[in-house]
Amino acid sequence: MQERNALEDGLGAIGRIERELDDQIMLIELGDAEKDTRVVAEAEASLKKLQAEAARRELEALLSGEADANDAFLEVHAGAGGTESQDWAEMLMRMYTRWAEQHGYKVEYMEETGGEEAGIKSGTVQIKGRNAYGWLKGENGVHRLVRISPFDSNARRHTSFANARIYPVIDDRIVIDIKESDVRTDTMRASGAGGQHVNKTDSAIRLTHIPTNIVVQCQQDRSQHRNRAMAWDMLRAKLYEAELRKREEKAQAEQAAKTDIGWGHQIRSYVLQPYQMVKDLRTGVSTSDTGGVLDGDLDQFMQAVLAQKAFGTEPGEVEDVE
Numbered sequence: 001m002q003e004r005n006a007l008e009d010g011l012g013a014i015g016r017i018e019r020e021l022d023d024q025i026m027l028i029e030l031g032d033a034e035k036d037t038r039v040v041a042e043a044e045a046s047l048k049k050l051q052a053e054a055a056r057r058e059l060e061a062l063l064s065g066e067a068d069a070n071d072a073f074l075e076v077h078a079g080a081g082g083t084e085s086q087d088w089a090e091m092l093m094r095m096y097t098r099w100a101e102q103h104g105y106k107v108e109y110m111e112e113t114g115g116e117e118a119g120i121k122s123g124t125v126q127i128k129g130r131n132a133y134g135w136l137k138g139e140n141g142v143h144r145l146v147r148i149s150p151f152d153s154n155a156r157r158h159t160s161f162a163n164a165r166i167y168p169v170i171d172d173r174i175v176i177d178i179k180e181s182d183v184r185t186d187t188m189r190a191s192g193a194g195g196q197h198v199n200k201t202d203s204a205i206r207l208t209h210i211p212t213n214i215v216v217q218c219q220q221d222r223s224q225h226r227n228r229a230m231a232w233d234m235l236r237a238k239l240y241e242a243e244l245r246k247r248e249e250k251a252q253a254e255q256a257a258k259t260d261i262g263w264g265h266q267i268r269s270y271v272l273q274p275y276q277m278v279k280d281l282r283t284g285v286s287t288s289d290t291g292g293v294l295d296g297d298l299d300q301f302m303q304a305v306l307a308q309k310a311f312g313t314e315p316g317e318v319e320d321v322e
Contacts, residue, residue, distance in 0.1 A: 006069070006130055010057070010061070013053075013057055014057075017050060017053065017054055017057070020046070020050055021047070021050060024043045024044075024046050024047050024050070025043075027039055027040075027042075027043040028040050028043045028044065031043065055303065056299065056303060059303050059306045059307060059310065060131060060134075062306065062310045063131050063134035063135070063306075065134065067133055067168035067170070067240070067244070068131060068133055068134030068137075068168075069130055069131055069133075069134065070132070070133045070168040070169050070170070071126060071127060071128045071129065071132050071133065071168070071169035072126070072127045072132040072133040072136050072137075072166050072167070072168055072169060073110070073124060073125070073126055073127075073166070073167050073168075073169060073234055073237055073238075074093075074096055074124065074125050074126075074127055074136065074164065074165075074166050075122065075123070075124045075164070075165040075166075075167075076089050076092050076093045076096075076120070076122065076123050076124075076162060076163070076164055076165075077089065077121070077122045077162065077163045077165070078115070078119065078120065078121050078122065078162050079142070079160065079161030079162055079163060080161070081158075081160050081161065082116075083115060083116065083117045083118055083119065083151050084149055084151060084158050084160040085119075085160045085161055085162060086115030086116075086117075086118060086119030086120055086121055087115070087118045087119035087150075087151070087160075088119070088143075088145045088160040088161070088162045089115075089119055089120050089121070089122070089123070089162040090115075090118070090119040090120045090123075091119075091145070091294060092143055092162045092164060093120065093123050093125070094294075095293070095294050095295070095296055095298070096125075096127075096136075096139070096164070096296070096298075097125060097296075098295050098296030099296035099297075099298045100127045100129075100132070100296075101296070102296050103129070103135075104129060105127050105128060105129035105132055106127070106128040106129060107125050107126070107127055107128075108125060108126045108127075108128065108220070109123075109124075109125050109220065110124040110125060110126055110218055110219075110220045110230065110234070111123065111124045111204075111217050111218055111219050111220065112124070117151070118151070124217075124218075124234075126169065133166065133167075133168040133169070135302050135306075136166045136302075137166055137168075138301075138302055138305035138306060138309075139164050139166055139267075139298075139302070140164060140165055140166055140267075141163070141164065141266065141267035141268075142161055142162070142163050142266040142267065143161070143162050143163070143164060143266065143267065143268050143269075143270065144159060144160070144161055144266045144268070144269045144270065145159070145160045145161075145162075145269075145270045145272070146158075146159050146269065146270070146271045146272065146273065147160075147271075147272035147273050148272070148273045157273055157274075161266070166241075167237045167238050167240070167241030168237055168240065168241060169233065169237055170233065170236045170237050170240055176236040176239055176240055178209070178232075178235065178236065178239065182209060182210050182211055183207055183208065183209055183210070183235070184207070184208040184210060185205065185206070185207055185228070186205070186206040186207075186208070187203075187204065187205060187206075187224065188204045188206065189203070189204060203219065203221070203222055203223065203224045203227060204217065204218065204219035204227060205217065205218050205219075205224065205227040205228045205231045206231070207231045207232065207234075207235050209235060209238075209239065212239065212242065214235065214238050214239065214242065216231050216234040216235045216238060217231065218230045218231040218234060266281060267280065267281060267282055268280045268281060268301065269281065270290060270293070270294070271290075272290055275288075276288045276289075276290045277290070278290055278293045278301075280301050280304065280305070282305060282308065283301070283304040283305060283307075283308050285300055285301055285304040287300065
């Protein structure tokens with residue numbers, strides 16, 4: 001049913017785009033005949049929006065990876081720098097949740113560790129909806145923020161780092177075998193506000209996969225059993241994403257050797273002072289609308305990364321993708 005709904009949605013979009021294209025062209029012709037510049041301008045603006053939607057649909061059709069259509073887990077971790085980085089990590093998490101909500105995805109909070117003074121040390125959410133992982137997978141990496149610190153009484157400029165990690169939710173089509181003897185289970189009290197039950201019982205679960213040292217934690221539910229089940233789902237997803245990453249690194253080893261961009265390096269810079277600029281260091285796409293980006297306007301960056309992988313475009317060649 002999910003595949004059928006996706007196909008119906010795609011076919012319906014194609015038909016609608018074709019109809020709207022014909023309608024706007026007709027309006028332009030009528031406007032020219034009547035010398036009505038307002039009608040022509042409105043039709044041209046509609047065509048630009050239609051062009052952007054067609055470009056997005058074209059890239060979406062390329063999301064054919066094994067797990068691209070799946071839901072996604074999104075983790076954000078603050079880098080070194082104390083309160084500054086922790087505040088930036090919370091801003092980054094908000095940015096992604098706003099993007100998800102704007103695209104009709106459901107966001108479910110799994111775990112969050114608050115900072116000492118502000119922000120978060122780490123947080124995990126599950127983003128539910130078709131192609132969530134396909135769109136978000138290009139956001140893996142380190143994000144850098146440059147701004148006048150609100151926590152510095154001398155109003156100095158600070159640079160902060162936070163890391164985003166995205167991995168797919170594993171469904172029944174993908175089998176991940178994990179030996180229980182390879183996993184260490186720890187229970188703990190959930191952090192943050194949560195009522196008397198959360199404060200008094202060890203409901204939070206942490207799983208450590210000993211061979212890979214991969215760690216997951218879940219404190220979403222008051223039930224330890226449900227948290228344990230969700231933590232196992234998260235662990236399977238992380239192990240699957242790690243295997244996908246190994247394959248991609250191997251396949252792109254030659255290309256990666258020619259660039260300074262790699263796993264664990266910053267992928268995007270967000271500069272709020274002394275000027276306003278968000279720039280993706282992999283594709284060259286940039287914008288001065290920093291407020292819009294931090295409110296979730298990420299499509300131009302995500303589309304450029306997908307286009308670069310799909311069509312082999314060089315940095316700077318995809319700046320006009322909207």
